[in-house]
Amino acid sequence: MTAIPLVLDGYLDELPVPDDGGLTARFRVISSPTDDATDETVFACRTADPHLAHALLNLMQPGDLLRIGGHLALPCPTDEGGPRMNVDALELLAPAPARHLAEMVLDRYGSYLVVFDPDVDTVPVFTESGTWVGTAEHADTITDLIRAHEAGSPPPTP
Structure with a gap:
């Protein structure tokens, strides 16, 4: 598996999923260099840092604009699964805009x-x-x- 250092900005796609009792987390980030839906890329992400996992699971919500840093793991042809971003740095750039609620x-x-x-x-x-x-x-x-x-x-x- 090849790992490429990468930092990117993107939106948290959905609620993160805890692994290992909440010590790690899986999540997806949507990034677009042009803000055009046709240029969007969805990054499957994982963090093994318990502090980042805690922040993701307890403080972040879908739609938050994040800056993530880590290594993009590109699988070899014999590996199972697709590319994955192993995140070791996380910064909240902007919270998700408040949603207008019409009902409870x-x-x-x-x-x-x-x-x-x-x-x-x-x-x-x-x-x-x-x-x-x-x-x-x-x-x-x-x-x-x-x-x-x-x-x-x-x-x-x-």
Whole structure:
């Protein structure tokens, strides 16, 4: 397998998939040098860095503009699978634009679930097993609420 050093900017295509209990992650990045859909390339990516995997699984969302660095692994003709980007550097360049909500939406932040209701600013947060985490005052404070929960702090009262 040939590995080519590469840095590229692109959009996170979908929620990352955890491997090895969340220590590694698989994800896809869509990159286009011209912003024309006909020039887009989808890169299958993987990171073995637990810090990057944590950031991808807990802080990133589809549509985020990322700068990724690593090595593009090109398979030999006898290898199975296609090209893959082994990522060892990750930078959030711009968060995904806020989506205009017309109805209630359930979304995932890593192993947490949040409920967006277009009629209210507050956002209820639960673990994927259904444990109550708390209510974020608005979408920008969801990550703070999750961090407080993981640190063992009681949920703030609205």
